[in-house]
Amino acid sequence: MTDVATTPTAASADRYKWIALSNTTLGILMATINSSIILIALPDIFRGISLNPLTPGNTSYLLWMLMGFMVCTAVLLVSLGRIGDMYGRVRMYTLGFAVFSAFSVLLSVTWLHGSSGALWLILMRVGQGVGGAFLFANSAPILTDAFPANQRGLALGINVVAAIAGSFLGLILGGLLAPIEWHLVFLVSVPFGIFGTIWARLKLREMGERHVTGIDWWGNVTFAIGLVAILVAITYGIEPYGGHTMGWTSPKVLAGLIGGVVLLIVFGVIETRVENPMFNLKLFRIRAFSAGNLATLLAGIGRGGLMFILIIWLQGVWLPQHGYSFAQTPLWAGIYMLPLTAGFLIAGPVSGYLSDHFGARPFATGGMVMAAAAFGLLELLPANFSYVFFALLLLLMGLAMGVFSSPNLAGVMNSLPPTQRGAGAGMFTTFQNSAMVLSIGVFFTLIILGLAGTLPAALYHGLVRQGVPAAAAHKAAALPPVASLFAAFLGYNPMHTLLGPVLAHLPVAKQNYLTGRAFFPRLISSPFRHGLSEAFTFALIACLVAAVASWMRGGKYHHSEETTSLASVRRSPAAVEAQLEEEAV
Secondary structure: OEEOOOOOOHHHHHHHHHHHHHHHHHHHHHHHHHHHHHHHHHHHHHHHOOOOOOOOOOHHHHHHHHHHHHHHHHHHHHHHHHHHHHHOHHHHHHHHHHHHHHHHHHHHOOOOOHHHHHHHHHHHHHHHHHHHHHHHHHHHHHHHHHOOHHHHHHHHHHHHHHHHHHHHHHHHHHHHHOOOOOOHHHHOOHHHHHHHHHHHHHHOOOOOOEEOOOOOHHHHHHHHHHHHHHHHHHHHHOOOEOOEOOOOOOHHHHHHHHHHHHHHHHHHHHHOOOOOOOOOHHHHHOHHHHHHHHHHHHHHHHHOOHHHHHHHHHHHHHHHHOOOOOOOHHHHHHHHOHHHHHHHHHHHHHHHHHHHHHOOHHHHHHHHHHHHHHHHHHHHOOOOOOHHHHHHHHHHHHHHHHHHHHHHHHHHHHOOOHHHHHHHHHHHHHHHHHHHHHHHHHHHHHHHHHHHHHHHHHHHHHHHHOOOOHHHHHHHHHOOHHHHHHHHHHOOOHHHHHHHHHHHHOOHHHHHHHOOOOHHHHHHHHHHHHHHHHHHHHHHHHHHHHHHHHHOOOOOOOOOOHHHOOOHHHOOHHHHHHHHHHHHO
16 A cells, blocks of 8 residues: 655745754654753662662662663664654654653652662653654654755754754753652653644644555564664673673673674564565665765764763762762763763754755764864873863864764765655664664773773772771772762762771761762772773774765765655555665665
8 A cells, every 4th residue: 555645835845844843853852851861860760769779789770770761762763663654754753752751751650669669760761762762763754754855954953953952951951850859850851742742743744655565573573682682781791790890701691692693684684585674675775875874883882972981080080079079960060061062053953054065975074083083182181181171172072973963864864765764764763872872881891991900909009098997998999890980970979889887987087088079089080091091092993984984975965856756656566676776776
């Protein structure tokens, strides 16, 4: 069955495109705010449900509260994008608003405590992720349908800026709302979600071309299970395992990684043999599409964990050394990172607009080169840096990512046939979100390796010099470094976490010094900086390779709208498939 949208008049199309842009921008902003708002609110949330996330056995709750939303969206994006292609992108997008709002309500009325409360929150966050996946998978196709090819870069650029701005606005909102009442961090999105659902239902209209086919169940299942296995394995890989500082040697982690890769290979085989694949792998024959997605993956791996690492750097080292208590550091870390957001806000729409006229390649490639330079300069900063230089580098990084992101997305979307935009956008965002989880795993691994080599000895000798008994100092030094990182990330005083009841047996002056703003930051500065340098080097290399991939996309390219006109979709699926293969070569 083929469903063809009615062609609007020029005047109504001009009005409609701005309605589509404003509504999808609201949806993306709401979803990304909620993906990051929890980062700063976690201490208040865990206090609210009476659970210490740093107690052995509870770390998994902390990780899944952070990662559950991202893992869920990454897994569902391609499937939901394909469903949007078949049954209507606006319909699926509106459903996403409604689902997201419903689970936000369920999160805001949490009444459980302890591990039950944590499990409830994690499951509801996964539900939010389902709604977020509907929104992410269908917003870019809706804009691509609504805007002419020579304006898509600007429209998609504004959408990208909303996504990036939302991730940082979430940090500020979390820091402001959670101390008042932690339920508010979930409740704040409800009125916007309800308004957006009604607005989308009344004002958005289907303008894309639809071809309803059977659902590729085997492709959906193998892709979902394979990607879940890999992302879950990465999540648990940064947790301690046995006597190891991390879990990469755990049989479960290895089984997840290997099994996930095997299932994704099986998925690829299935997609080449079924009549109506979930994702048409022949789209990767379009150079602009494949190079843009490869650049997205590499750029995401390079920058995905950046926000987490910079927050830990600020909260665990820099802010305490500059007069902020550990309880204050989460909010101020978000505030001090605002130059990164400013860079995105400036560069995103401008580069998107320019890419409409000059193509994506010079901007996307140049953005990655700028990002590599920013990572190289960050390596030169000492642990206790001057904020002026740090802010300038954050601004440069934001500008670089903004210059890259909008043109890159516009280049990918412009390369897709109209009937494949949902699945193509889903694949693009899957690369983006999966790279985020992978990057967090890589960044944390490099940081923890840097800490594991030198922190135990430095911590042991530092504690003994302050009168801590050798046995207690040895026990604290033997704890996995990830405990110190998570404590700093949550805004807890790491020394309270590491020493526990031992503190009560020390003189008051020693207690005050050990738990003050100077002892732990000075102790961790050198080991942390070593791991940070390794992470920045990795990110620099990833960005340079992304620049090469971006350059390989070729010159300015728009998929020929005429060759897949309304008449073409009335032809048989085999004829459309043959045409797609001819254009992709």
